Amino acid sequence: MTLDEDLADGGPAALRRARAWLSRAVEPGTIDFWRFVDSVGPVMAVRRIRSGQAPDRIRALVGARAEQDESLADLRRAERCGARLVVPEDDEWPALALHALTLAVSEEPQDHANQSDRTLAPVPPLALWVRGPARLDELVDRSVAVVGSRASTAYGEHVAGELGHQLGERSWTVVSGGAYGIDAAAHRGALAADASTLAVLACGVDRPYPAAHGALFHRIAETGLLVSEWPPGCAPLRHRFLVRNRLIAGLTRGTVVVEAAARSGAQATAQRARRLGRQVMVVPGPVTSAMSVGCHELLRDAEAGATLVASAAHVIEAVGGIGSDLADPPERPSSPRDGLSDVATRVLDACPVRTGVSPERLATVAGCDVLDVLRVLPALELADLVEWTGTGWRLAPAEGGTGSERRPRAG
């Protein structure tokens, strides 16, 4: 079907095809273009642009691309790599999270000359190409961005990996950019905890960058999501990383900066998160490390409003719901865990939150015999601490606690 026939149909397919076309017409992050689409709707926006009836400024932004149409090819290319286009009209659209960007763009001046530069403008995406089995809105509901330098140190990677792992264990989604260094360590930490993680890319989801992270991206797309504003095939141009960064801040409840060099992008990242009303968290490091200088600059800057975090518990305390996600108090209240045997406690601690695992796997993680695991599992199930998913054992929702129920977003 041609684009014009498809649009004439008017249904959900028309909307999706219109937004696919729009996502290639103008670089994402362009305030005036987003406003035009927002005011007339995506189908009408495409029609007006292609018929030469759009305002001058919009026609100038689109240029010769008004006559081209790769939308059907893009949608098919996405399908071939297991991806789909998620649009604001879908249930899956992370409307709650992205509302902050909608608010922020409404505060930008009408006058183009005084608007924020496109690389920094707070403007919502027109559509998102996503690859992976998870639902986008569910994955970002309890999510934290963990970002930092590509030229990270062993210390930074260790901390990012631990944070990723512990956040994953507690059912928080780790969002990052899939880059070398801190990003990759955070994603890997989450994956090691059998948790879904989300990589926001600055290129097509069919050709994630860097290529050396092919295996990592493959693993992310198996349980989590690869997300991009750019259609399949798009290259990771330099400026696209800056445009992309606003999405990392916008999709999450807060951003943790793990390592950053002096005068690096860390300040800009923090400023964006803060402008969207999100938590800015910073991991300190040795003052002798050049890769912590940017972190310490942020913590010294009162206007940055950054909080020092030294553990996943600190992060969750900062972004979690009030009263539900506080860091462990010094004395824990009594719980069904009290009185468990040493082996039972270790088996319980070995149980994942989401995907059930075999008793053999539990024995390996808990460091005990399979027979011991089989012996304590019935008692743990009786105490409502673990449950059988049909394919494996995992923590029961009550024990998962804050991890199992949906909570209203903070901010």
Add this chain to the structure above:
Amino acid sequence: MTLDEDLADGGPAALRRARAWLSRAVEPGTIDFWRFVDSVGPVMAVRRIRSGQAPDRIRALVGARAEQDESLADLRRAERCGARLVVPEDDEWPALALHALTLAVSEEPQDHANQSDRTLAPVPPLALWVRGPARLDELVDRSVAVVGSRASTAYGEHVAGELGHQLGERSWTVVSGGAYGIDAAAHRGALAADASTLAVLACGVDRPYPAAHGALFHRIAETGLLVSEWPPGCAPLRHRFLVRNRLIAGLTRGTVVVEAAARSGAQATAQRARRLGRQVMVVPGPVTSAMSVGCHELLRDAEAGATLVASAAHVIEAVGGIGSDLADPPERPSSPRDGLSDVATRVLDACPVRTGVSPERLATVAGCDVLDVLRVLPALELADLVEWTGTGWRLAPAEGGTGSERRPRAG
């Protein structure tokens, strides 16, 4: 001369002897005792106590010691080890610095039951036993406390040593407690920069503790000062360290905590400095280090009002006079240094601030030939950048900049 004869004399010697006696009569840090001495004066205080005419509470505090007198022996013991008693009536008394303690004690309740515990009470010293050539008031005028854990790591000792060295180079006095770990590293760093440093002890200045630091204390007493509220011969009892800590906070413009374990004394130290209106500064470290947990706790606690510092420049910016001690701006204004040859710059950088050194020493530090040093020194002297002290070369006051002139104390 007996104590009573000496007191009858009424002159400066009487004052000194009275305060020597008082310094042994009741443990320092006792609010009611300090108030009694403050209200009737030291000579009258001793007379009333010894004649049984002091208020009940004071008599109870002194007890059987009212009849003893070691004051002359203490003064002689001090003299034998090169020490002296500095009293509030002396020019050398650091009145400006200790004024904050006088203010703080005035806010304590009259009612003994509700006063702060003696180990934490903000009360000025009645007298100070000092050992070393420096003038106490001059040494503390531009001083910073550098404190931290005794069980420090190599990282903490390195940072404390660097801070001590760089503060010393810039004519700031490093004040600490002479303990193992961070304290010792800070003192040693200052000494390595040929700077005077000050150790506040919890025992007599004739038997500084720990004994293993004998050589360190000897070096401190050669150019700086050992200071104590306790008369010669007094042992370093456990509670005395806590009482002593208020003096470290009180004598300095700010306190830098370099390493501290979880729930260690760091919070108390910081709280005391803050209560006295002094800067609280904290050096971060790896979040993986148990010895930085207390530091990060302080930085996460908004009420502690602690500033993250990663360098001596940060410390000086926090405690220095406004406009005179800011950390280096990104672009330095033009100065007589501009246009110097590479060798001349290195020789200039090798010149110490206080004690002049030989051209041979300059050559070693600057890493160049003695002949080169002798060649550039006349030009540096002509440009008022260095001066000859009679025994060696050092930076001229103009170049020393903020290090050479006295400035009003901040706070």
